[in-house]
Amino acid sequence: METAEKSVMVVGVDDSELSFYALEWTLDHFFAPFPDTAPFKLVIVHAKPSPAIAIGLAGPGAIDVFPLVEADLKKIAAGVVEKAHEICSSRSVTDVTVEVVEGDARNTLCESVEKHHASILVVGSHGYGAIKRAVLGSVSDYCAHHAHCTVMIVKKPKIKH
Numbered sequence: 001m002e003t004a005e006k007s008v009m010v011v012g013v014d015d016s017e018l019s020f021y022a023l024e025w026t027l028d029h030f031f032a033p034f035p036d037t038a039p040f041k042l043v044i045v046h047a048k049p050s051p052a053i054a055i056g057l058a059g060p061g062a063i064d065v066f067p068l069v070e071a072d073l074k075k076i077a078a079g080v081v082e083k084a085h086e087i088c089s090s091r092s093v094t095d096v097t098v099e100v101v102e103g104d105a106r107n108t109l110c111e112s113v114e115k116h117h118a119s120i121l122v123v124g125s126h127g128y129g130a131i132k133r134a135v136l137g138s139v140s141d142y143c144a145h146h147a148h149c150t151v152m153i154v155k156k157p158k159i160k161h
Contacts, residue, residue, distance in 0.1 A: 007119040009040035012047070012109045012139070015080050022124030022154035023087055032091045040120070042096045044084045045112045047105035048077045106142040113147045121147045125155040 011026055013019045023044065031038045051069040077100045088096050101108040113121050123140045140153045 006041045008043055008116045009120045009122060010043045010045055010112050010116060010118040011122040012045050012105065013080055013084055015076050018126055018156055019124040020083060020087060021156045022122055023084060025154045026122050027091045027093055031093045035092060043116050044096060044098045045109060046077055046080045046100045047108040048073050048100050048102050050102055105139045109143055110147045113149050118149050120150045120152060122152045122154060125153050
């Protein structure tokens with residue numbers, strides 16, 4: 001008898017507490033309860049901005065800082081990958097693929113969905129207000145409108161005092 005291939009779940013992470021919360025929530029609800037029979041294949045994707053985008057509008061001195069910015073972005077990406085692996089290990093989730101893809105998070109997450117034929121994309125919510133969201137753009141909003149799969153946006157509950 002042939003076994004059916006698992007559906008793929010892509011989880012987008014960056015270096016924010018809220019994206020790691022989304023990963024933890026996803027693992028706790030879809031992977032940890034099913035140690036050997038998780039219903040999904042897990043792919044974690046970190047979008048590393050290109051140095052040119054990170055620097056912004058390049059002026060005459062940009063060429064001098066380019067290598068420094070690239071090194072910093074690689075260091076951040078390595079930290080994100082390490083923390084993602086630690087979170088997965090702490091929940092005994094070992095069958096995981098972690099990828100670092102250079103580019104804008106909105107596009108790279110939608111492209112990862114296509115590449116892996118994912119059925120679900122999980123992203124965290126930074127909870128920006130309307131003005132910040134308009135200026136910075138919302139990755140979760142973009143993905144909800146453009147990803148060719150179900151998009152789950154995980155928000156960290158606010159603590160009431």
